[in-house]
Amino acid sequence: MIILSQKQSNNINLLKGVSILLVLFIHANIKDAIPNLDDKSALGMWTQVVTRILVDNAVPMFFLVSGFLFFLKPGRIVDKWKKRGKTLLIPYILWCMVGFIIPFILQEALGLAHLFSGNSLKKIADFETSDYIKMFWNIRNGAPILSTMWFLRDLIVIIMLTPAIRLLVKTMKWSFPLLLICVYLFYSFNVTGMSSSTLFWFGMGSWFAIKGKNLFAWIECFNGNLLLVVWISTLITTIISFYYDWHYETVHAIFGIIHFVAIYKCVSVISISGIPKWLTAVSTASFFIYAFHEPWMGYVLKISYKVLHPSGLILYIAPFILVAFATAYSYAAYALLKRYAPRLLNLLTGARSK
Structure with missing residues (x-):
């Protein structure tokens, strides 16, 4: 430990x-x-x-630290998921709602919709039923309605994959970080909810913690x-x-x-x-x-x-x-x-x- x-x-x-x-x-x-x-x-x-x-690399650093801290202390992954539900999922939903309320007030309540032409987000008046669902996922050039929330979305997604990450770390051992590096540098990808960068940084943080290696003590050397x-x-x-x-x-x-x-x-x-x-x-x-x-x-x-x-x-x-x-x-x-x-x-x- x-x-x-x-x-x-x-x-x-x-x-x-x-x-x-x-x-x-x-x-x-x-x-x-x-x-x-x-x-x-x-x-x-x-x-x-x-x-x-x-x-x-500001956001990747968050992924690295998140992966390291997720596996830092022993415990059931299900219990860690429950904790992240409070610290990640609830804030994510609330901030996406804030991301809708702000343009709604500016465009509909204050009548400033004409100032939003050419924006990556369609005007609120043009929202269809599916858009109210997509705003929590990828309504804005692959990002949620509050674009900065893509990080939280991707973090939630990869945390759901932590059982697979732990299994791969234990079975692949040193091959796991080598695989992550190869994908990160030479086979990069970026799809909604996941990217090679997210996988590399969160995966490396997880690898250090699962293997019982103090990442920060290693850097200090x-x-x-x-x-x-x-x-x-x-x-x-x-x-x-x-x-x-x-x-x-x-x-x-x-x-x-x-x-x-x-x-x-x-x-x-x-x-x-x-x-x-x-x-x-x-x-x-x-x-x-x-x-x-x-x-x-x-x-x-x-x-x-x-x-x-x-x-x-x-x-x-x-x-x-x-x-x-x-x-x-x-x-x-x-x-x-x-x-x-x-x-x-x-x-x-x-x-x-x-």
Whole structure:
């Protein structure tokens, strides 16, 4: 049985805060507001690095930690499913309903449906009976009606496959992680509810826990200087592969693994030197921030560009401004609910706010 040290437990909690900030950077991609932006231009490359290359493994990190923690403690899988029903399934349903209520109010109650033309989601007035079911699965370009909920949906799906994962780990042994790596790097797939990325990251976390190996103790053994050299080298290679369109997906996937190790090492340093209070607060509210920041962040991004027509340096720092703003209003909503409606907050977060 794996026993995490207090430092490792603190690092995992802090990692959640760092990961949600990376998720916000993904959604701060100004290409959503400037669809004709040249990817190979200076601004296009900068945007790719800041809102994709350096942050795209944010959700995979959640899958890795989720797989590890699911099998960390011994117990019946059925009992673990029951617990996840409260922490995952109920919040998922509630947030999908929120994702319907927001555009319903804006389009039908406030009469702003004309502002939603060209959106990936059909207008509420055009919903058919099947759409009310699909909004909990894949109504929005393969995502639920609140698009960020695709992560929770996929996590629920793969958790339902945990009996098969445990069986494969025990029978295949070392062949299991090798198979995951091969699929992840060379046979990638992405279907509604499952992808090779989800399978790899959750599967690897599960493998470490089932085999009784402390994933985080293993990472802590890495030499920091060597890791820095490898990280810089793979980052440069990833940027070059994107620019020249040379096996970018594979190179980026490899960088994502190294980047996770580097992020955890940085988190370990931060936890030793003193965790900033704001990062502790973000970590505590990470699930709520993840669920609440959209669709507002997307609205702010597109409306700001149409109204302000930013240019020059502003476009380069726009992702940082958007992330700071989204973090602030999301945490403010979290704090208000915690103060005035704690029971509702517990429902929305699966009791993670306690």
